[in-house]
Amino acid sequence: MIEGYWGCGCLAVLECILSIIRALQMGSCFSAESRSPLSGSPLSPHPAFDYRKKRNSRKKPGSVDFRKEEQLHRIPGRLFLNGSSGVASLYTQQGKKGTNQDAMIVWENFGSRTDTVFCGVFDGHGPYGHMVAKKVRDHLPLKLSAHWEVNISSEDVLREISLNTAGSVNSEETALISADKDSRASVDLDVTEKNPDIFKTLKESFLKAFKVMDRELRLHTNIDCFCSGTTAVTLVKQGPYLVVGNVGDSRAVLATRDKDNSLKAVQLTVDLKPNLPAEAERIRNCKGCVFALHDEPTVARVWLPNNDAPGLAMARAFGDFFLKDFGLISVPEISCRCLSEEDEFIVLATDGIWDVLSNKEVIDIIEYAPACSSAARTLVQTAVRAWRYKYLTTKVDDCAVVCLFLDSNLSNLSYASNT
Template sequence: MMVDSGATTNQGHIVNKICEKGGDGGYVSGGWKSEDGKLSYGYSSFRGKRATMEDFYDIKTSKINGKTVCMFGIFDGHGGSHAAEYLKQHLFENLMKHPKFMTDTKLALSETYPQTDVDFLDSERDAYRDDGSTASTAVLVGNHLYVANVGDSRTIISKAGEAIPLSEDHKPNRSDERKRIENAGGVVMWAGTWRVGGVLAMSRAFGDRMLKQFVVAEPEIQDKEIDEEFELLVLASDGLWDVVPNEDAVSLAGAEQEPEKAARKLTETAFTRGSADNITCIVVRFHHDKAVPVHPKA
């Protein structure tokens, strides 16, 4: 997995350069800070106890019409890695091509997600496989943050030290999701956990052709204006959230000044706590006009 930091679009150039470090056991991490010093981020991705890696991530930063645009995405594959890899390669690219990306970002997200799902299923129509993927993405346009989610990856933000979820996991036993599935003619069954048709443990996803009537790729979107109370943004696959509560994630990440170190700490903590899944997270730190405290080295 590599972050796509060298692409260009017809709206602007991707300007960041990311330092990525490899490690043993399918582990990579990296980080970057904006030229104006207002934003920094780090990421960490670990295969963990799984034999294969099905998590992917994408980070893009750009200047478009004089505005700084940053995009962060976590894509957690299931039943294979093809859907997650396709999202890494195409989702943000498609989003930036949407004619209303800058003027109505929420509309662009709501239309780009399902269209990208259609495109993926079309590209796989002759393949003898049926995998799928989550997508939890955060798009920052100037100081306006849009979080769009499909599946059970999750995005949270730290505001004045409080962990605030900006997405709600799409689980089949969520009352509104269960009703939507049953209204479409599907069933939610207990098979070790709640599953759509007794098969899939999430109620929304990209791919999953055989369940597509019930497992949609329509995102739920939240938007926030970033002010000085917002400190950190954390996106992660469920390999983290299965064992690290939101409050712990904010506390652990907030104790590290460097976002890459914060992301690595979260990944390592999830593994130490017994996560049996791939673990991938992105930590974004907002540097406001106030002075950034310097912590002494241990």
């Protein structure tokens, strides 16, 4: 009797267990969200499988999501490689220092506006400078377009700063707060009188986009931006209006006709070097140091206090977070200009060009280039020859050039895509 009872009990237990297993396999008892399977159960994945999956899914530093990159690079009117378009010529060449850390972009119909063009050149530096330059090249225009669309107010920018800092303001945010006052000196008053909204809106968008871009670099897990960064000289041309945002020592120069019909150079940006009085004062106020080494007396650099860490030869840059608490900022210097019929073209270039050629030499080279489509390449090749002639013991620097022609009906400008 006892044996019979025990046998029936075993059968009942087995049937119960089987029914539970069938129910679990059908998914009718528990959802994956409400309860996870026990370790070692038939429904739980093998520990080795989990480890391999997690290990393989982890991106390596500097890795790229090629699907997203491909979608970005296929946007019509967006050029970022050597070539030309209906309004611009682009060219970059690697120097003798290693990987080419320069990047460039021309984006026609920017922000889905048919009369708007975005241009930019970026000069990376540090171990991962090439990655930082390309990251900023790809994402800064998107952020600028988004903030331009939203049309945020300067009060919103300052309000967000005050909320995020909770009473403590570093050099970056102090510079952003005072940017409204500092940028007025470089504004064409004719623009603000005739069309004040375009400058106000774009200026606020530049400030916000640069701030968000630098914050994203700080949080980036695949690019080490602690001792790496990039310059950026960018512009937006909408109709006759031009707004320029500059960080670092790359430069923008306008070629315009003089009274005698000769071309003259008008520098649109300031090379933001650490030895500029205003920049040096800000850096020293933040406990940073500014001085040049004995073997390069003409190159002032930003240094950490009481530290022999590598010095930075510019006062503003994206990245380089080891110096961001000691006076280095990513707040752009912004200027605005109303273009005229005398204005011919604009040259944006990294310091590999300006270190060996003057503003006038650059616009003369562009003017007498064989064709507008090859103007940027002609300028880079001329600069490389100048490097070899002027600096026999110095390695040629990377060069990147964007030539934006203000007359879009130039007959000798070829319509080429990225090649």
